[in-house]
Amino acid sequence: MVTVLLRADAEGIRRAAAVLRDGGLVAFPTETVYGLGARADDEGAVRRIYAAKGRPATNPSIVHVASVEDAERVGAMGAAARVLAAAFWPGPLTLVLDRRPGAVADAVTAGGSTVAVRVPDDAVALALLREVGLPLAAPSANRSTHVSPTRPEHVLRSLGGLVDVVLDGGPAARGIESTIVDPRGEDPLRLLRPGALPAAAIAIAAAPRTVVDPGHRLDAPWEVAIAPGSQARHYAPAAAVVVVDRAAVEAAVHQHQARQFRVGVVAAGSATGVPCALEIVLADDATGYASGIYAALHDLEAAGCQAIVVERVPDDGAWAAVRDRLRRASVPAPTP
Numbered sequence: 001m002v003t004v005l006l007r008a009d010a011e012g013i014r015r016a017a018a019v020l021r022d023g024g025l026v027a028f029p030t031e032t033v034y035g036l037g038a039r040a041d042d043e044g045a046v047r048r049i050y051a052a053k054g055r056p057a058t059n060p061s062i063v064h065v066a067s068v069e070d071a072e073r074v075g076a077m078g079a080a081a082r083v084l085a086a087a088f089w090p091g092p093l094t095l096v097l098d099r100r101p102g103a104v105a106d107a108v109t110a111g112g113s114t115v116a117v118r119v120p121d122d123a124v125a126l127a128l129l130r131e132v133g134l135p136l137a138a139p140s141a142n143r144s145t146h147v148s149p150t151r152p153e154h155v156l157r158s159l160g161g162l163v164d165v166v167l168d169g170g171p172a173a174r175g176i177e178s179t180i181v182d183p184r185g186e187d188p189l190r191l192l193r194p195g196a197l198p199a200a201a202i203a204i205a206a207a208p209r210t211v212v213d214p215g216h217r218l219d220a221p222w223e224v225a226i227a228p229g230s231q232a233r234h235y236a237p238a239a240a241v242v243v244v245d246r247a248a249v250e251a252a253v254h255q256h257q258a259r260q261f262r263v264g265v266v267a268a269g270s271a272t273g274v275p276c277a278l279e280i281v282l283a284d285d286a287t288g289y290a291s292g293i294y295a296a297l298h299d300l301e302a303a304g305c306q307a308i309v310v311e312r313v314p315d316d317g318a319w320a321a322v323r324d325r326l327r328r329a330s331v332p333a334p335t336p
């Protein structure tokens with residue numbers, strides 16, 4: 001298959017929409033990361049997503065829609081879901097809803113009775129959804145367990161030749177995935193995945209209901225429940241990732257260089273100046289850092305780094321999603 005890179009102008013969006021309506025695969029920008037989209041009502045098209053990603057069929061996908069009304073047609077929204085949708089859509093919040101029979105293919109939900117839905121806050125994504133006129137199933141547009149793509153070139157490197165179209169909408173603004181909440185039960189609301197929308201913002205909007213963030217964990221509950229035995233290692237580059245305090249960066253770099261590794265460094269706020277193949281300095285605020293961390297991991301991998309030493313980030317709530325992704329990226333690869 002030849003993958004076509006299309007500029008996300010009116011013509012590109014029209015062509016991408018036609019490919020999607022025909023059951024094809026289109027990687028498109030969202031405000032979080034690039035998604036690998038297919039029409040959600042087409043079993044065969046959704047299966048093609050799983051084949052391209054190498055994703056287990058047991059891991060359900062997020063359905064993207066253009067409006068709250070379209071979300072209502074896919075899943076039943078209770079009072080809490082409506083409050084959160086009104087507060088944060090379009091935006092990086094995914095809601096788990098009771099699935100409406102027949103609205104999406106079984107492959108989208110891995111056969112389950114719930115469906116995860118969001119309205120992305122990205123002009124290209126919304127224009128594409130309106131042009132297609134159908135909900136789109138779209139997990140992140142990377143091979144399973146690899147680092148999510150925040151730029152079209154990341155998608156091409158990971159899935160070139162495996163998807164029909166990559167729609168080039170430039171870099172994704174938020175840089176990490178949406179926050180996933182299950183608002184169906186009684187108090188408290190369950191945070192299933194920390195993400196670009198901070199849990200604190202959700203708690204304010206949901207008050208007086210509270211939000212439980214299971215916090216530090218390797219295996220998120222939905223993965224344990226839906227994909228028993230699945231690896232905690234996610235979002236991981238081919239290189240080994242280690243997270244250490246700034247004071248320990250130099251020693252960690254030396255240790256890996258002593259093993260003849262090409263070593264890269266990711267710092268926050270200012271350069272460490274430790275001699276290495278490539279040092280990338282990200283912002284020292286959580287939002288700015290999140291927008292650059294996946295791109296940094298992609299760039300260091302592309303620069304041939306076999307080890308990446310990441311300076312530890314702060315321990316407060318604003319950084320929860322970034323810490324989660326770094327923790328997952330630094331789980332060692334299974335030894336063959």
Ligand code: TXA
Binds near residue numbers: 114222
């Ligand atoms: O920001 C995002 O959420 C991006 C963009 C493309 O929208 N998408 C994304 O998709 O991160 P993916 O496939 O990489 O992660 C989707 C997560 C998976 O961990 C999956 O287990 C969970 O959503 N999920 C999907 N359906 C679910 C459901 N019905 N109940 C619980 N979790 C669900």
Ligand code: MG
Binds near residue numbers: 139
């Ligand atoms: Mg993903």
